[in-house]
Amino acid sequence: RKEVEQDPGPFNVPEGATVAFNCTYSNSASQSFFWYRQDCRKEPKLLMSVYSSGNEDGRFTAQLNRASQYISLLIRDSKLSDSATYLCVVNMGSGGTASKLTFGTGTRLQVTL
Amino acid sequence: DAGVIQSPRHEVTEMGQEVTLRCKPISGHDYLFWYRQTMMRGLELLIYFNNNVPIDDSGMPEDRFSAKMPNASFSTLKIQPSEPRDSAVYFCASSFRGPWESYNEQFFGPGTRLTVL
Numbered sequence: 683r684k685e686v687e688q689d690p691g692p693f694n695v696p697e698g699a700t701v702a703f704n705c706t707y708s709n710s711a712s713q714s715f716f717w718y719r720q721d722c723r724k725e726p727k728l729l730m731s732v733y734s735s736g737n738e739d740g741r742f743t744a745q746l747n748r749a750s751q752y753i754s755l756l757i758r759d760s761k762l763s764d765s766a767t768y769l770c771v772v773n774m775g776s777g778g779t780a781s782k783l784t785f786g787t788g789t790r791l792q793v794t795l
Numbered sequence: 796d797a798g799v800i801q802s803p804r805h806e807v808t809e810m811g812q813e814v815t816l817r818c819k820p821i822s823g824h825d826y827l828f829w830y831r832q833t834m835m836r837g838l839e840l841l842i843y844f845n846n847n848v849p850i851d852d853s854g855m856p857e858d859r860f861s862a863k864m865p866n867a868s869f870s871t872l873k874i875q876p877s878e879p880r881d882s883a884v885y886f887c888a889s890s891f892r893g894p895w896e897s898y899n900e901q902f903f904g905p906g907t908r909l910t911v912l
Contacts, residue, residue: 726838783894785837786837
């Protein structure tokens with residue numbers, strides 16, 4: 683089983699649609715979770731952190747389910763500019779210097795007219 | 796701030812040659828990370844430094860890879876000798892907080908696209 687697993691997609695959705703991505707992780711001791719966005723041939727950039735209670739940033743909502751070990755990202759009212767690859771990122775360590783971020787291989791989103 | 800700076804942006808070399816990738820982190824960031832990204836394996840952490848000291852190099856694939864950070868504003872990743880399977884995009888990233896902290900954000904450089912023929 684991969685440490686961080688994502689559906690690679692692509693997800694093709696029309697502008698204005700709502701789309702959701704899930705990501706599962708293997709280490710139940712993981713403490714911090716993030717979604718990064720990567721545009722084609724560019725570097726990854728932090729989209730949002732994922733908090734235990736769930737959090738929202740404009741059209742984006744992130745949720746964490748520790749019992750089932752998955753996190754999700756919901757994008758409402760999709761824009762053409764949302765087209766990118768979304769990387770699920772998990773801190774696989776249990777804390778301290780042994781921790782490191784593990785990236786999923788990403789889910790590609792294509793928003794069309 | 797100019798962000799994380801990497802050079803070169805593109806490198807094409809022949810098998811067996813030495814390759815050196817360079818990175819300048821954001822000023823004031825105490826953590827520096829080297830990643831490799833391929834289509835098959837995604838983004839993999841190779842090594843990271845804290846205050847110029849290597850903390851975790853378990854991702855370095857083999858002895859052909861080495862990384863140094865002689866001071867807070869410069870790091871290198873060297874591959875010697877290079878092989879075709881090393882072809883990938885190599886990213887350098889830096890952060891103010893450690894990777895285990897909840898509010899940590901890593902800032903990535905634009906990457907070096909390496910092709911080994």
